[in-house]
Amino acid sequence: MSSTTSTTSTSAVDTMRAAGAEARARIRAGFDGPTSGMAPGLVQANLISVPYAWAFDVLLFTQRNPKPCPVVDVLEPGQLASALAPGSDIRTDIPGYRIWENGVLTDEVTDATSVWEQHPDLVSFLIGCSFTFENGLTEAGIPIRHQEAGRNVPMYRTSTACRPAGRISGDMVVSMRPIPASQVAEAVRITDRFPAVHGAPIHIGDPSQIGIADLDASDFGDAPVIEDGDIPVFWACGVTPQAAIQASGIPFAITHSPGKMFITDEPEDTYRQ
Amino acid sequence: MSSTTSTTSTSAVDTMRAAGAEARARIRAGFDGPTSGMAPGLVQANLISVPYAWAFDVLLFTQRNPKPCPVVDVLEPGQLASALAPGSDIRTDIPGYRIWENGVLTDEVTDATSVWEQHPDLVSFLIGCSFTFENGLTEAGIPIRHQEAGRNVPMYRTSTACRPAGRISGDMVVSMRPIPASQVAEAVRITDRFPAVHGAPIHIGDPSQIGIADLDASDFGDAPVIEDGDIPVFWACGVTPQAAIQASGIPFAITHSPGKMFITDEPEDTYRQ
Structure with a gap:
């Protein structure tokens, strides 16, 4: 519902946000490359998803290491859309996923839906990307x-x-x-x-x-x-x-593949200090 | 190990930190009043301790509500000294503790050692105090x-x-x-x-x-x-x-009594932006 009285800056943000949804749709449809340069001006994020029993350890690890692990959103068990990207699906909107078992990389997929179904209590951490x-x-x-x-x-x-x-x-x-x-x-x-x-x-x-x-x-x-x-x-x-998953032997985890990020609808300016 | 070449500012910080240990010793010995004005210049903290099974929820709640709940330290199960106050004991160094069961305040004590012994998996969150x-x-x-x-x-x-x-x-x-x-x-x-x-x-x-x-x-x-x-x-x-404990019916928790804080050795300047 745009009107002729809306400001330029609001329009610019709306256009930018639409680019986020478009990028995710493109990824969902099969794009499997790195996301550097896609949807410029929007926050991109790394993923680590772990079973609920490991969620406290991961959240505390991110809090104690804010420089490499600045959390921008946490998806609770059963939650599939990030608050930073309405309509998104964490299982399909990343170009590449890595599956980890007992600290070992066991698979790399472009759609994590079936893996997610086998692990319904996953907690997902979105970590800001450079x-x-x-x-x-x-x-x-x-x-x-x-x-x-x-x-x-x-x-x-x-x-x-x-x-x-x-x-x-x-x-x-x-x-x-x-x-x-x-x-x-x-x-x-x-x-x-x-x-x-x-x-x-x-x-x-x-x-x-x-x-x-x-x-x-x-x-x-x-x-x-x-x-x-x-x-x-x-x-x-x-x-x-991902280095911590390997070093710590976390029993199960899903991450993004390095360089292949989750693109949010959040303008980078939201996080500018 | 002070020397005549140590700078004034280092001495000042040492003196300030010693005031933190002194304040905690005084509290441990029985002082049970509010801590406003004690050990000026050092960070004071609120406490909420919950069983491990509730620790993720509490940590996520604090992260989603950083204005009322800025976490300055987390003590893992079995840890009794905060990293912000070497030699401290979280069970005795606060002037007053509140014990909560199923969201109801059931007791108020000045020494929480025996309660802690009954709940060895407590995770303690220290939250910055105004x-x-x-x-x-x-x-x-x-x-x-x-x-x-x-x-x-x-x-x-x-x-x-x-x-x-x-x-x-x-x-x-x-x-x-x-x-x-x-x-x-x-x-x-x-x-x-x-x-x-x-x-x-x-x-x-x-x-x-x-x-x-x-x-x-x-x-x-x-x-x-x-x-x-x-x-x-x-x-x-x-x-x-504490309002969240009541509203959410957390099965068990220990908090500080309002106004009676944990005094760290950390100078306020550490957290100045």
Whole structure:
């Protein structure tokens, strides 16, 4: 119900939100690639779903590790639509899902409906994704190398231990974007405003200091594209819970596949500080 | 291990922290009054402890209602010392405890050790308390009426519903401080810097708009002392979980008695934004 008196900014937000629903519909219909650059300006989220008996441990783990695990929504058992995306279905609206049993990756699927039916008490945690702030970086003229190359963002395990919670522990995972040296400060400034999608980088420069031996050998996503004069900049990453699933042997879990996110209807500005 | 080269600010923090341990020792030895004004400059906290089976619901409730329920620490089952107060004992270091069964207040004790022994799987949530920022208000020359009168702060149930989580729901509880009209803006500015202890007021002026019929009839704490020219200013309050315990019929819980807080060793500055 739009009217001629509605403001431009409301229309702009409505248009942006419609792009979220469109992106999810496209994914539901079969798109199975990374979501970097899709529906720019909307919050994207990582997923970890666990049985109810593990939900307290996971929620406490995220609370104790807000930099890699900023929770933007929690779906209770039986809930399939996120409050951040009316009409969504958490079982179908992500391009790729990983199925984990006793800490081991056992399957990768594009539709998790049947798996969900076998585990009706799953609690799902949506964790803000750094793809969200790439829009702000682009608008500031900062190149996003993996987007330019049509690749997934490179992600790495680090040697930085997360704070344990209950039965859960593990090391932090980071995403890396090579940024021209003259623009690194601006990239820090822009991303610092978005703590709900990992905020400012956790490390800038020398990868070995956070336990990354070889920048070309990413642990998740694609290999990096690094131009002359770029500095590697590392952000805490919502794949961290997947490292924790492995390290902790959680009996069952579903996650998104790295780089393939849940796209909400929530404008990034909602989370800007 | 102090040395002559240690800085003044480190010494000041050490002294302040020692005041926290002293306050807890005094409470452990029998002090059973309100803690407003004790150990100024240190974070004070509300308590809610529930059996493990209810811990996810409570943690989710606090996360969905960060204004009344800003969690500063979670003690896992069997853990008795808060990470914010080394050497503390959650069972003895609060001046007064309330015992709740099926949503009904059944007892009030000054030492909860024996109750704890009967419920070894309790998970304890420490929630920031607005007593923490009273120090900043005092330093800015803003009078704290309840302190001046030697009374407990007045607290009220409101008609503002919290966002439910799992089996838990309830209305928000607020604390009220009458502030001279000319100083209300400054009180907002000061407290807004401390989101971990409830932050800025949720309401200023007319109590009826948030469902408070009679300002003199506080639901918790003492009756207010209001001077001519004062405006009632309302902050979200960590007693909110107690209203939720009642509304939700949680089978068992231990809380602090309103106004009688857990004093940490953590300087308020740690949480200043």
